[in-house]
Amino acid sequence: MRSPRARRDADAMPVIEVTDLRKSYAGRPVVDGVSFIVEEGEIFGVLGPNGAGKTTTVECVEGLRVPDAGRVRVTGLDPVTEDEATRRVLGAQLQESELQARLTVREALELYAAFYPRPLDWRPLAERLGLTAKLTTRFAKLSGGQKQRLFIALALIGNPRIVVLDELTTGLDPRARRDTWELIEDIRANGVTVLLVTHFMEEAQRLCDRIAVIDKGRIAALDTPAGLIRRSAGATVISFTPSAPLDDRDLNALPALASIEHKDGRITLSGTDETVNAVITLLARCHITAHQLRVTDATLDDAFLDLTKEAAA
Amino acid sequence: MSTAVINSAVLKGEFRLLRREPGSLFWILLFPTLLLVILGSIPSFRDPDPSLDGLRVIDVYVPVTVLLGLIVGGIQAMPQTLTGYRERGILRRMSTTPVRPVALLSAQMLVYGAAALASALLALVVGRLAFDVRLPEQPFGYAVALLLTVLAALALGAVICALSPTTKVAGAIGSAVFFPAMFCAGVWMPVQTMPDVLARIVEYTPFGAASQALNQAAAGDWPGWGHLGVLVAWTVLLTAGAARWFRWE
Ligand SMILES: Nc1ncnc2c1ncn2[C@@H]1O[C@H](COP(=O)(O)OP(=O)(O)OP(=O)(O)O)[C@@H](O)[C@H]1O
Ligand SMILES: [Mg+2]
Numbered sequence: 001m002r003s004p005r006a007r008r009d010a011d012a013m014p015v016i017e018v019t020d021l022r023k024s025y026a027g028r029p030v031v032d033g034v035s036f037i038v039e040e041g042e043i044f045g046v047l048g049p050n051g052a053g054k055t056t057t058v059e060c061v062e063g064l065r066v067p068d069a070g071r072v073r074v075t076g077l078d079p080v081t082e083d084e085a086t087r088r089v090l091g092a093q094l095q096e097s098e099l100q101a102r103l104t105v106r107e108a109l110e111l112y113a114a115f116y117p118r119p120l121d122w123r124p125l126a127e128r129l130g131l132t133a134k135l136t137t138r139f140a141k142l143s144g145g146q147k148q149r150l151f152i153a154l155a156l157i158g159n160p161r162i163v164v165l166d167e168l169t170t171g172l173d174p175r176a177r178r179d180t181w182e183l184i185e186d187i188r189a190n191g192v193t194v195l196l197v198t199h200f201m202e203e204a205q206r207l208c209d210r211i212a213v214i215d216k217g218r219i220a221a222l223d224t225p226a227g228l229i230r231r232s233a234g235a236t237v238i239s240f241t242p243s244a245p246l247d248d249r250d251l252n253a254l255p256a257l258a259s260i261e262h263k264d265g266r267i268t269l270s271g272t273d274e275t276v277n278a279v280i281t282l283l284a285r286c287h288i289t290a291h292q293l294r295v296t297d298a299t300l301d302d303a304f305l306d307l308t309k310e311a312a313a
Numbered sequence: 314m315s316t317a318v319i320n321s322a323v324l325k326g327e328f329r330l331l332r333r334e335p336g337s338l339f340w341i342l343l344f345p346t347l348l349l350v351i352l353g354s355i356p357s358f359r360d361p362d363p364s365l366d367g368l369r370v371i372d373v374y375v376p377v378t379v380l381l382g383l384i385v386g387g388i389q390a391m392p393q394t395l396t397g398y399r400e401r402g403i404l405r406r407m408s409t410t411p412v413r414p415v416a417l418l419s420a421q422m423l424v425y426g427a428a429a430l431a432s433a434l435l436a437l438v439v440g441r442l443a444f445d446v447r448l449p450e451q452p453f454g455y456a457v458a459l460l461l462t463v464l465a466a467l468a469l470g471a472v473i474c475a476l477s478p479t480t481k482v483a484g485a486i487g488s489a490v491f492f493p494a495m496f497c498a499g500v501w502m503p504v505q506t507m508p509d510v511l512a513r514i515v516e517y518t519p520f521g522a523a524s525q526a527l528n529q530a531a532a533g534d535w536p537g538w539g540h541l542g543v544l545v546a547w548t549v550l551l552t553a554g555a556a557r558w559f560r561w562e
Contacts (some may be wrong), residue, residue: 092409097402114322115410
């Protein structure tokens with residue numbers, strides 16, 4: 001079995017290599033010079049607002065779309081010209097797809113297993129995805145979340161070296177979501193490389209080793225989840241209810257201050273550790289007591305909103 | 314293992330799925346024979362007709378019913394299913410696996426082709442047992458003509474699917490082609506009874522040529538090379554068109 005440590009080998013070639021990828025639709029660039037590398041055994045996240053170009057990017061990796069320019073390599077293979085070989089090592093869950101309406105879950109699993117040279121046993125896979133009770137149900141009769149689980153199973157059934165999951169847990173209930181995360185962690189423990197598109201920050205924070213934030217077809221940031229939070233302007237958040245009013249000018253003069261908010265007499269500031277120290281000093285100097293003082297780290301949510309700020313404006 | 318155009322797992326699956334489509338099964342397998350039974354229950358259709366060289370109307374209608382199953386399967390049912398597969402991303406999902414989506418196309422053709430042949434067989438058997446219609450006297454020639462017709466019908470279906478962006482359009486084109494195809498096959502007026510000029514024209518259409526070829530083989534002659542040639546030409550032409558225009562997504 002491949003071990004996650006294998007990726008530290010000096011001569012190991014990256015599993016996924018995307019270099020200056022470009023794709024336009026009707027003359028409008030949708031992916032505009034995206035580059036990243038995914039190492040073996042890594043879970044690599046792709047975040048970004050709707051329409052940022054995430055699906056377009058990962059579907060170029062899957063060989064479903066042909067790039068206008070740039071280079072894509074999957075275990076050294078070109079997914080467009082060497083599609084046969086690519087598809088044997090890569091499993092995909094698409095953001096949108098369907099199966100034949102009258103095909104049952106079991107038939108779908110058996111059918112797709114027959115497509116690969118060394119498939120997994122579909123029974124334990126169905127069990128882990130909570131599909132066992134639905135094996136004889138036809139695709140058209142499945143609920144949205146059950147269809148999603150089936151597509152996750154189909155992405156994994158070929159025992160791939162790489163899985164590309166576009167909105168892995170969209171439509172799943174909280175328990176199924178957590179079970180799916182465990183499943184993904186397990187397959188990664190077996191050395192499988194994962195490229196994961198998601199809108200759930202909790203999912204990205206828990207699963208991903210590194211994350212690329214894509215905005216308007218470009219990479220806005222690429223770092224570990226902790227790194228992204230640290231980089232964002234308001235990495236630390238301090239909130240308190242002062243015993244007496246504070247002068248706004250004093251607050252605004254705080255070092256490395258990223259944002260300031262007053263609500264029902266409570267003040268919430270974001271910035272760095274330096275900001276926190278300065279607040280404490282300020283309060284002491286003015287003899288003001290801070291009730292219910294809380295200092296927390298910003299979440300990936302905050303970092304994401306900060307990194308894709310202009311998009312919302 | 315997977316470059317093959319035909320994939321046995323996909324073929325098995327599509328065969329199983331067609332068995333779950335009661336509507337398609339009825340129209341392809343039973344409807345043509347049902348029509349034969351209805352026509353055969355009209356007493357005068359069971360009497361020799363001087364305008365048909367002494368044949369009975371029911372004798373002439375067996376080849377027509379044989380063609381009807383082909384027309385329903387190839388022109389109406391298959392393009393709808395296949396266009397639906399494309400529209401709903403089923404072909405696309407399959408393109409992410411080592412099996413090429415062409416396996417689904419070929420499986421559809423084989424499954425609908427087989428259903429159409431089964432329908433033809435049923436019409437022949439019921440015609441023989443219920444109405445004493447003689448089995449084709451030139452069976453080999455009949456089989457050749459039938460096979461070429463199946464190929465032409467499936468190629469026509471593939472072109473319809475290639476030209477249809479949605480299932481709705483496939484249904485509309487299917488119906489638009491359906492009635493002329495039935496006319497040429499002789500559903501309203503067997504080709505032998507058509508006025509000369511009309512018959513000449515109809516013979517150049519796939520189902521008109523098929524109708525003539527089947528009639529000749531039924532009567533014990535080798536089907537005319539001209540008719541078989543027309544069928545082959547249509548198959549080649551339509552296949553080339555389908556290959557050129559077909560889109561996987
Ligand atoms: N086949 C296509 N034809 C034309 N435009 C397209 C096509 N596919 C994508 N686009 C456009 O490209 C842009 C990026 O689409 P993409 O699906 O990659 O976004 P995304 O980041 O995956 O968004 P979401 O989070 O909503 O899934 C969108 O503006 C979309 O309208
Ligand atoms: Mg998307």
